[in-house]
Amino acid sequence: MDIAYNTVIKRLVASEELWELEVVEKDIYSCPDCYVPLAPASYLRTNKKRPYFRYLKPHKIDCAYSENSSLIKTAQSKSISNKDGFPFPYPSKLIFENKNNQEAINNDTDVPRANRSKKKSNEYGSGKTNHHRTVSTIKNIVRHYVCFPNDRHVGLTVPYVSSEQTTYNSIFKNIWGGVLYSTNHIFFSKIYWTSPEITEEHISIRLTAGEWEDGKQTKPCKLRININSLSSRQRALVLRELKTTKLEAMKNKASVNGYIFFLGKQDKNDRFLFHTDSHKLISCLTVLKSAKI
């Protein structure tokens, strides 16, 4: 599984978050739906495979995350929401774990800043938050978007997007080269596999979005990640996620594409350039070519 409920910080976490931890605790993760214990796996620097959560006991019989669950299969062809909404806990709220975050945004409205967290683990959350739906990176939100193509009308709260955008459908935007976007979104594009440009200030990633002529890309869109406020470990994480996705994409070339999703904005002066500034606001993963995206 690539999602788990962290019983200490009381929110959903993505398996890639294990990369960032100095010490990985083994007995604090459980299934978000049926609560069977999950063990972190493949999170060491020496592991080439992406981290995941391994279940230690079988999921309960009606758990949505059970490999026997028909929900995910059904969800590919039709909506599985019912009159009460989505049938199991899903990531519906992105929070930044820093109370000064809004201040940072007010001082610099360029891009969201999610990486300034200094909170201790026992300070997360508030009584008003449904912890089983709260995440602090976009990774599980992105997976949910990909896995449930017919349920993108469900509610999603993301800071720094327009207050009118309250669903998965309205927050996600597939980038088309040359189009002007006036507000922040979770943008996405296939990755054009060249080496990222790395400077002291930025990591720049070429996207397949952009202008094409006779099968050749004449004007690429680029994502520029401002890494000024990232630690060297966090910078390495961005590159690691990119590299892991590239390996996965190359291995299954016939069936998948490598994508990057990011919460960010378009440059005011260059509509082919996009900005973001944190590893928490980025998700690189492969998506089946047959998937509706």
Ligand SMILES: [Zn+2]
């Ligand atoms: Zn379960």
